Amino acid sequence: MNLLKLSLIPCLLLSLISSTAFSAASKIDHLEPMFWWVGMNNPNLQLMVHGEHIGNLKVEISYPGVQLMGVTKVDNDNYLFLNLQVSSTAKAGKFNIVFRDASGKEIHYPYELKQRRKESAERKGFDNSDVIYLIMPDRFANGDLDNNSVENLSEKVDRNNPDGRHGGDIQGIIKHLDYLEDLGITALWNTPLLEDNEPQGSYHSYAISDYYKIDARFGTNEDYRRLSQACQKHGIKLIMDMVFNHCGMAHWWMKDLPSKDWVHLHDKFTPSNHRKSTIQDPYASKIDRDQFLDGWFVGCMPDLNQQNELLMTYLIQNSIWWVEYADLGGIRMDTYPYNDPQGMSEWGQALLREYPHFNFVGETWYKSAADIAYWQKDALNADGYNSYMPCVMDFQLFFEMQKAFNESTGWEKGMVRLYESLAADYLYHDTGNLLTFAENHDTDRIMWVLDGDIQKFKLLMTFLLTTRGTPQLYSGIEILMEGKKSDGDGKMRIDFPGGWKQDQRNAFTKQGRTAREADAFQFLRNLLNWRKNNAVIHSGNLRHYVPENNVYVYFRSNAEKSVMVVLNSNAEAQKINLSRFSESMKTYISGKDILSGKLFDFSQDTMEVEANTSLVIELQ
Incomplete structure (x- = not known):
């Protein structure tokens, strides 16, 4: 995700710790993860509990195979972190976590352990046999009019506002999975679907306000599970977009932080300097590196402190929870280099311990292959760093593709750009596990770059879908949708025609496409479906x-x-x-x-x- 054009007012917290008294009416506001599974490779489970003065209570658990190994208290006595160990002998079932105060008054909180599917650990993630289709759900299709606006969420639907919410949702995606299957798509990446309760610009959902809850304007957690199940019926793997570098200012814990080091707080608002090179730079100063890592992405996105072990465990478990719950086929991690490198290395290792054949990709927005290669798992880095991130986004090839097809022959121009870009592949540990793309939700549309030239489009698509790596297409490329970044994010991220009942035409259907769109669609459809069945293009x-x-x-x-x-x-x-x-x-x-x-x-x-x-x- 690049710099989002939002109307931002930096918000620094003046008071972080609440101090109300415990009473018999106290309740638990949050206990996360809400449930877990028996049979995980890692038997350890950390529960974050938030409630009024919950930190002053004693905790008891009595359930065969589950042992309370310890309780961690933090600065804020409205939090407790429970450290459980779930034995391989434990049975799936429900039990009570008992919270008791000094007078003997109790809160009983029901908790459930589900049975993990035996095949879950062996799940395969996306790979170079797949073609990934990227969707911004709010701009794709509105399948449920009842969730356009939700009472307790700030921003309401306003399709006339380019930067507002337009009403696309999970049901809209489900309704068009047959379209994606027919096109030849085998993997689906949605920009975040988790709750983003910012007062404006929330349609992109990169300012997450609840890591365990699908935004109600998109649907429910169960709707997301239905999407995953429906995808599998269509031969499509579901990839979840995750954001761990920062949360949204509207996140519930920002009103009552567990500790002052849960996010990076500064004497005054301090944005990131966005100098990603400071991570690899052997000469980088500490002040520059720290500002890159610890500065806020933008004013409404507090920078999470992933050096806090409790927070990092929370984030790791959140990823595993969604993989298990939604039966995911992959993860895309936003703003990957902005995260704490060691914390994300631990995240990658934890995922691969649970799912050795899983795949996840980091957004590595650099112009050089050397910088991108640094972040791929098992890279031979001079500083010894290993990210354990199997797949990285090939932005270097992206930048070269944007130029190559608009240039005539020259020593370093035109098709030579593609050749030279691939010639740098010696830098990568795994050239087969690179995500390749000509556009995404943060870039100019490629048809604007190509000045609408459909022949250049066909040349570029042929290259993208036959070279090495896992190709990613952005929704609408198949009908030559245009848009430029300088017009603003909202105007660039236009709605897919036909995704709303009131649309004048429906480009999801053959009848709704212009002759030019039909030509592009059929070209891409033929190439995608041929690629799907030819392993020589996947890994030859x-x-x-x-x-x-x-x-x-x-x-x-x-x-x-x-x-x-x-x-x-x-x-x-x-x-x-x-x-x-x-x-x-x-x-x-x-x-x-x-x-x-x-x-x-x-x-x-x-x-x-x-x-x-x-x-x-x-x-x-």
């Missing part, structure tokens, strides 16, 4: 050749198949010398372009490629 070896005359040729191959990809980014047809590619073409004598159906005979020395044309040739 990549061999590429230095572009000549702005023509880029590369091959993907495995033991069963070889595919030749040709990108001619010229306004004129080009002839290419086939003998140059003998290393990859070997004994193949013909091929068929899966995009056009055209047959090619390789008995000649040269092959002509039409202007502004891409070819994906299955070699025979």
Whole structure:
């Protein structure tokens, strides 16, 4: 997530600790996680309890296989942290946690342990066989008119306001999963769906006010589970967008912090300097590094102190809770380098201990491969740091794609940009586990960058979907939606046409698309569904050749198949010398372009490629 254009007034807390007296009417406001599972690899469970003077009470638990190992008190006596150990012999069931004051008065809080599914630990996350579809739920489709505005949440629906809430929700996504399956999508990443109770700009939901609650304007926790189950029926993995660097000012604990070091507080409002390089920079000063890590992202997003062990445990358990509860197929972590590096390393290790085959990706917004590679699991970093983040976002390739298709041939221009970008892959520990994309919710729409040129669009999509990595598409790219960042986030993040009953046309249907949109949609649909069934593109070896005359040729191959990809980014047809590619073409004598159906005979020395044309040739 980049700098959000919100109307922000920095809010510093003058009073953090409440001091009301305990009474028999005291109640527990929050106990999180609300329930847990028997059979986790890590038997330890930390419960955060918030209630009036709850810290003055004694706690008892009597349930076979569950042992209260200790109670941690903090500055604020409205909190207790209970350290439980759940034995592998424990049975799923309900029991009471008893809180007792000095006079013997008690609060009984029911707690439940559920049975973990045996196959949960072996779950597979998304990988390079997938194509991820990114949705901003508020701008995709409104499937439930009853939750457009919610009484106890500040911001109400206002579709006329580009920066307001428009009413898209979980039910709207569920209703269009058949559309995504038909398109060829195999994984779904929604921007955050958790509650964001900021008074304005809350539609993006990156200022989370409750880490265990789906925003009621999107639906309920159970609706999110239904989304996951529906996705699986359509062969789609569900990826959850998480935000741990900061919470929202409207988060319930900001009114009553557990301790003064729960968030980074300063004498005056101190924003992050946004200098991500200070983490890897061997010469960085402590003051610059600290301001990057500890400064607030923006004024309504308090910076969480992940060096606080209680908070870090809370965040780790929150991730595991959502994976189990919603049966997730992946996690995307927002603003990844802004988080405390050691805390996030512990987070990654904890996830992989529970789910060895799971996948999660960090937002690594850098322009160089060297900077991005630093954050990938098992990178050979000079400082010895290991993030345990399996997948990182390939922003370097993104920046090069935005330029490459608008340039003519040159020493470092045009298709050469793509070649040189991939030539830096030696820096990555795992080149197959890179998230590749041409646009997302924080960038210019690629069709605005390409000045609406559909031929350039086809060239770019061919590259994105046949090179290494896991491609991500942003909702609406299939119908050539445009938008530029300089117009403002809200105006760039426009609604998908047809997602609202009152829309004049429905681009989810063939009848609702213009001829130009239909052309782009069908091109992408054909390529996506072909990719879905061709492992050679998922994980086959990549061999590429230095572009000549702005023509880029590369091959993907495995033991069963070889595919030749040709990108001619010229306004004129080009002839290419086939003998140059003998290393990859070997004994193949013909091929068929899966995009056009055209047959090619390789008995000649040269092959002509039409202007502004891409070819994906299955070699025979």
